[in-house]
Amino acid sequence: xxxxxxxxxxxxxxxxxxxxxxxxxxxxxxxxxxxxxxxxxxxxxxxxxxxxxxxxxxxxxxxxxxxxxxxxxxxxxxxxxxxxxxxxxxxxxxxxxxxxxxxxxxxxxxxxxxxxxxxxxxxxxxxxxxxxxxxxxxxxxxxxxxxxxxxxxxxxxxxxxxxxxxxxxxxxxxxxxxxxxxxxxxxxxxxxxxxxxxxxxxxxxxxxxxx
Amino acid sequence: xxxxxxxxxxxxxxxxxxxxxxxxxxxxxxxxxxxxxxxxxxxxxxxxxxxxxxxxxxxxxxxxxxxxxxxxxxxxxxxxxxxxxxxxxxxxxxxxxxxxxxxxxxxxxxxxxxxxxxxxxxxxxxxxxxxxxxxxxxxxxxxxxxxxxxxxxxxxxxxxxxxxxxxxxxx
Ligand SMILES: [Zn+2]
Ligand SMILES: [Zn+2]
Numbered sequence: 001x002x003x004x005x006x007x008x009x010x011x012x013x014x015x016x017x018x019x020x021x022x023x024x025x026x027x028x029x030x031x032x033x034x035x036x037x038x039x040x041x042x043x044x045x046x047x048x049x050x051x052x053x054x055x056x057x058x059x060x061x062x063x064x065x066x067x068x069x070x071x072x073x074x075x076x077x078x079x080x081x082x083x084x085x086x087x088x089x090x091x092x093x094x095x096x097x098x099x100x101x102x103x104x105x106x107x108x109x110x111x112x113x114x115x116x117x118x119x120x121x122x123x124x125x126x127x128x129x130x131x132x133x134x135x136x137x138x139x140x141x142x143x144x145x146x147x148x149x150x151x152x153x154x155x156x157x158x159x160x161x162x163x164x165x166x167x168x169x170x171x172x173x174x175x176x177x178x179x180x181x182x183x184x185x186x187x188x189x190x191x192x193x194x195x196x197x198x199x200x201x202x203x204x205x206x207x208x209x210x211x
Numbered sequence: 212x213x214x215x216x217x218x219x220x221x222x223x224x225x226x227x228x229x230x231x232x233x234x235x236x237x238x239x240x241x242x243x244x245x246x247x248x249x250x251x252x253x254x255x256x257x258x259x260x261x262x263x264x265x266x267x268x269x270x271x272x273x274x275x276x277x278x279x280x281x282x283x284x285x286x287x288x289x290x291x292x293x294x295x296x297x298x299x300x301x302x303x304x305x306x307x308x309x310x311x312x313x314x315x316x317x318x319x320x321x322x323x324x325x326x327x328x329x330x331x332x333x334x335x336x337x338x339x340x341x342x343x344x345x346x347x348x349x350x351x352x353x354x355x356x357x358x359x360x361x362x363x364x365x366x367x368x369x370x371x372x373x374x375x376x377x378x379x380x381x382x
Contacts, residue, residue, distance in 0.1 A: 015349035019283040031295035037279030041368035045360045050343040052325050059233030067228055078262050086233050092299040
């Protein structure tokens, strides 16, 4: 996995570290970091600054009982929730979002499928499954879109993306990702705004598929 | 922290409390929490630090950054009422196998970063503080005011590569 070429932008890693990044993008960042040493190191660097900021904050006196209360709990038995484990192409954070289960795919036509992991007013995050050589509908973006390849590959106007690569697309990008030959392309895709489709048919389907 | 991790040393943990509890409280209050709510968070964060101490790896993180990370996770969980997605944990090398050079190197990089932070103008410092307390959105965080992150990144990466190498040999 050392041949990842497209990484998470620095400002998104910093925002993830600080907790300011929305849930949908946070899932993509956590998943990419699970696959990428370079971004794991970058995240740790931002957390180092976070730690320095924490050290530097003006201390606020803590009530008397808090310490003794805490010390008394140290020997209590621990219920550890096991962290979600990677399964096949799906790293731990994705398995967490899937609730430990296999994806529930819904057809998008022509063999393409999607499985929505999370969708609300602030955006959405989903898994996409595109058969080799198939195109994703041509679309523009009203906001930011992150697409992380989990299996296979795709290419578009912006380049080629293999396992672990993230494509970052914003308002200025209009693209038609096409899945590469080889295994079907499975992506984790997050947006903070609905996509704009240029073809008529996808636009009609949009409310249906909640893309 | 190492004493907390390896000897489950409660005196050492009490010292950790004395330093971090008032700062964690300040951090929670800053996000708009009442004093009693903030103190609940302080307890939860430090209890998590105690329980997850085995995962603390000085080759990759300073104590402050590790606690910062636990605190941010907890705060996001509370705000969103759902689990924050976190990266897969990496396995740890044996404690007695820790590379002292790597630990020392990370410490040095961190103090250099600290020194760099102290040379920032007041305005820049405020921006950095806001950014890392979660008060700026990703589009507001531009280049994080040109902090020299490169060297610490490569230092941390070294620790990661070493870890990965060891994991490979285990297999
Ligand atoms: Zn990366
Ligand atoms: Zn797109």
